[in-house]
Amino acid sequence: MSSTAAAARYVGQSVKRLEDPRLVTGHGRYVDDIVLAGMLHVAFGRSDLARAAITRLDISAAEALEGVYAVFTAADLNPHNDSLRASMHPPEVPAPPANMLADGDVRFVGDPYVMVVAQSRYIAEDALDLIDAEFEPLDPVVDYETAADSENHVHPELGGNLAHDLPVSNPAQQEVFASAARVVTETWHQHRQTNVPMETRGIVASWQPHAGVMEVWASTQSPHEIQLVGARVLGIGEHKMVVHFGDVGGGFGQKMFLGREDMAVLVAAKLLGCPLKWIEDRRENLLASNHARIEQMTVSMAVDEDGRFLAADLDQLEDDGAYPLGGPATPGAMAAMLYPGPYRMGPVSWRARTVYTNTCGRGAYRGPWQMESVAREQMIDRVAQKIGMDPLELRRRNVLKPEDLPYAVSTGLSFETTISPDQTLEQAAAMIGYDDFRAEQAQAREQGRYLGLGIALYIEPTSMGMGPLGTESAMLRVEVDGHVNVFMGTGSHGQSLETTMAQLVADELGVRPEDVTLHQGHGSGYGFGTGGSRSAVIAGSAARAAASGVREKAVAIAAHLMEASADDLEVADGVISVKGTPSATMTMAQVAVTAYLNSDALPEGMEAGLEHTARYKAPPSTHSNACHICTCELDPGTGKVTLLRYVVSEDCGVLINPMVVDGQIAGGVVQGIGGVLYEHCVYDESGNPLASTFLDYLVPTAAEVPELETGHVVVPSDTPGGHKGTGEGGAIGAPPAVFNAVADALAPFGVHPNRQPLDPSTVLGLIASASA
Amino acid sequence: MADQIPLSMTVNGRIRRGRGEPRLTLADFLREQALCTGVHLGCEHGVCGSCTVLMDGEAVRSCLLFAVQAEGADITTVEGLAPDDETLHPVQEAFRDCHGLQCGFCTPGFVVSVAAFLEANPDPSDDEIRHGIAGNLCRCTGYQGIVAATRQAADAMRGGGR
Numbered sequence: 001m002s003s004t005a006a007a008a009r010y011v012g013q014s015v016k017r018l019e020d021p022r023l024v025t026g027h028g029r030y031v032d033d034i035v036l037a038g039m040l041h042v043a044f045g046r047s048d049l050a051r052a053a054i055t056r057l058d059i060s061a062a063e064a065l066e067g068v069y070a071v072f073t074a075a076d077l078n079p080h081n082d083s084l085r086a087s088m089h090p091p092e093v094p095a096p097p098a099n100m101l102a103d104g105d106v107r108f109v110g111d112p113y114v115m116v117v118a119q120s121r122y123i124a125e126d127a128l129d130l131i132d133a134e135f136e137p138l139d140p141v142v143d144y145e146t147a148a149d150s151e152n153h154v155h156p157e158l159g160g161n162l163a164h165d166l167p168v169s170n171p172a173q174q175e176v177f178a179s180a181a182r183v184v185t186e187t188w189h190q191h192r193q194t195n196v197p198m199e200t201r202g203i204v205a206s207w208q209p210h211a212g213v214m215e216v217w218a219s220t221q222s223p224h225e226i227q228l229v230g231a232r233v234l235g236i237g238e239h240k241m242v243v244h245f246g247d248v249g250g251g252f253g254q255k256m257f258l259g260r261e262d263m264a265v266l267v268a269a270k271l272l273g274c275p276l277k278w279i280e281d282r283r284e285n286l287l288a289s290n291h292a293r294i295e296q297m298t299v300s301m302a303v304d305e306d307g308r309f310l311a312a313d314l315d316q317l318e319d320d321g322a323y324p325l326g327g328p329a330t331p332g333a334m335a336a337m338l339y340p341g342p343y344r345m346g347p348v349s350w351r352a353r354t355v356y357t358n359t360c361g362r363g364a365y366r367g368p369w370q371m372e373s374v375a376r377e378q379m380i381d382r383v384a385q386k387i388g389m390d391p392l393e394l395r396r397r398n399v400l401k402p403e404d405l406p407y408a409v410s411t412g413l414s415f416e417t418t419i420s421p422d423q424t425l426e427q428a429a430a431m432i433g434y435d436d437f438r439a440e441q442a443q444a445r446e447q448g449r450y451l452g453l454g455i456a457l458y459i460e461p462t463s464m465g466m467g468p469l470g471t472e473s474a475m476l477r478v479e480v481d482g483h484v485n486v487f488m489g490t491g492s493h494g495q496s497l498e499t500t501m502a503q504l505v506a507d508e509l510g511v512r513p514e515d516v517t518l519h520q521g522h523g524s525g526y527g528f529g530t531g532g533s534r535s536a537v538i539a540g541s542a543a544r545a546a547a548s549g550v551r552e553k554a555v556a557i558a559a560h561l562m563e564a565s566a567d568d569l570e571v572a573d574g575v576i577s578v579k580g581t582p583s584a585t586m587t588m589a590q591v592a593v594t595a596y597l598n599s600d601a602l603p604e605g606m607e608a609g610l611e612h613t614a615r616y617k618a619p620p621s622t623h624s625n626a627c628h629i630c631t632c633e634l635d636p637g638t639g640k641v642t643l644l645r646y647v648v649s650e651d652c653g654v655l656i657n658p659m660v661v662d663g664q665i666a667g668g669v670v671q672g673i674g675g676v677l678y679e680h681c682v683y684d685e686s687g688n689p690l691a692s693t694f695l696d697y698l699v700p701t702a703a704e705v706p707e708l709e710t711g712h713v714v715v716p717s718d719t720p721g722g723h724k725g726t727g728e729g730g731a732i733g734a735p736p737a738v739f740n741a742v743a744d745a746l747a748p749f750g751v752h753p754n755r756q757p758l759d760p761s762t763v764l765g766l767i768a769s770a771s772a
Numbered sequence: 773m774a775d776q777i778p779l780s781m782t783v784n785g786r787i788r789r790g791r792g793e794p795r796l797t798l799a800d801f802l803r804e805q806a807l808c809t810g811v812h813l814g815c816e817h818g819v820c821g822s823c824t825v826l827m828d829g830e831a832v833r834s835c836l837l838f839a840v841q842a843e844g845a846d847i848t849t850v851e852g853l854a855p856d857d858e859t860l861h862p863v864q865e866a867f868r869d870c871h872g873l874q875c876g877f878c879t880p881g882f883v884v885s886v887a888a889f890l891e892a893n894p895d896p897s898d899d900e901i902r903h904g905i906a907g908n909l910c911r912c913t914g915y916q917g918i919v920a921a922t923r924q925a926a927d928a929m930r931g932g933g934r
Contacts, residue, residue: 695819701905
């Protein structure tokens, strides 16, 4: 950088969000707020059975209803798709049949088999009541633990229920096990949860016949995934796919990819030649969007007499459901490779399997691989209990320290020198007052009260740089009046990118954040969107580079006009001035006027205009790390768990906006708390989902969660701004921290849970099993 | 289709007239005919609170009411709280100051609920705040910023004599 680089005026500040004035006054524009002339409304008919053959499907009465424009079945829509494959899904990997509507048979409760298009959603739902369908129930595959061996196949086309089986055997691990002082084994279970964005999924699609243009508004995390995959599904070019990005009411992974319903709406809009709107209702969202965390990991860990971790063997199994959202991905492999986490773990063998069942498809949910932290951190507490060592002390003995870095993990990953797990462990322990709590806990037990403390320490692979995830671009333009428009491939849906990207641009270019507007969706260059804790590092670096390019040009123009040396100029808050001579200034607007309206005055040979496009390619991973510690009290009479305190010490490198970072952590933590204590997508043995409303699926309220205390360790990463991702971390650390706290409170009863949720009845059952 | 019934109510200080079947919800009337798209539908079964509006001064779930039940009523939505286009209501200001929102979808319901809550309880304790806002769901913030915003708004509204 030249000497014109501005000092950090806005990065690091809790700048108030530029998004907020419209959002707090009800003037956001979400997908359901889009109304187009001639727009019709879509409702899907969905299976009430986990598995059944469709023996009769008569749509004539529905078609005849006044206000109904079309009723589509599989035969109408499925032939029109080119390929439903998500961009992340390699074509050579076998996948469930590509269909938007169930064809001949239904494979989970919620499987869409008919689509009605009508004048209003009310009429569309009336028409669904007139669909004359009969089903012959078939035996469903519900239990994922036995699905792999079942002769009953969820997708007969695939010839088996095993979607993935990745075994990686390490002979060194087996050698260590053969001679280890102690090997501890446990199987850890998570349970079925779902993302629950407060805004459900939704899409508006408008086909312009003859122009051949599909215009789309969608609730999405990735407008370019819709542009790329939507164009492929429709058989049109991406230049004819116009994807608008408005306000998006949360996603947490659910809105990274197109659902079958989204594609059905695109195809139907083209067939009908008129605008269509589909807004998912909450029942559909809970039953048929995506579920997650249906997984288990059997862990064996070898330790020596001093509690040093020597080796580990892992067996991961996850339920993909029937139609996994975004394709049959396997975060299990990543969970296994990350299992060693922030510790010296020794050699690791692992196996990761994914199976199909007749349930709602799996999809990404904030930290999709976080089973590694769940299994590891719960396992460490179990090992501590087995060898009679304090769990904090056990972690201290094994945690990676600066002298261990960079660190090559036996599973093939490597951690850079910029991680700080030992520092976050100590900061969190100090914040919670570890020793004081242990004393208080011992005293409470004497009084018949049951307190517990749980620790979770982890490394998060953020901003992954491979495949479609690897890059983002920023097209930045200073307009004639000096204000800035920047076009990016992100999909901010709560992450505050309109503010944080503006902060980065403001510092780099030398303007104020409120002078910068971020535009996402149509007009931006390809980017994977917002998810995977990637926007700060990858998109942020692109924004920074684009702003830097424009600043250099602006300074060159100003130097020419002011007859000064570029090295003597500085830029801040839209004013370019000569260092040490405050009276010698030009505004960014004056430079821009010259660049566009008076280009003959530019330096000899300089291109007119004041704009720059930059694309950033990320390194394989930028690791952040954090430590969560929480305390709880357990009521042995009711089984109720009350969280007392919750502290997080995290290192996401240089903070762009501390208020936003703390907000991301808090949101993730509360999702994790909800997951362990309250939320559960229950299925019965026949594959019937029992949690179809918010009365059954218990999202935590303000009354259930404690005040969070956050501490920051700042070790800058090697990426341009020194940032690290932080969006998912809260939801990675919270589940094992909460679980370990409850397990600690239960320890005096001599019971040791190995599965969630830890709801009151489960806790009471555990206590009863101890006294039985 | 059932007969369309004429509807009339005061929405944010103005008479809004429209028509709808008896089953038309108040939320849909407000969104589609009174043009208040700040009324958000997060569950349509009365749990999430995103659709909360004031009806004759009382916070109600507009997804659980039929529009005909609000005939002649005085409705305030989130759009009706700010005094003008440049000024925020103290609750809205506090949500912005305290990062009480991320995606913003639940926010209109929270803002209206908090305004009604503070009207009834101008000086709540932290515990009263947490229970007072427990009828609304937020999936982004973990409620930290919302609790802080409610506290700030309570102080501001008492201090400002509102």
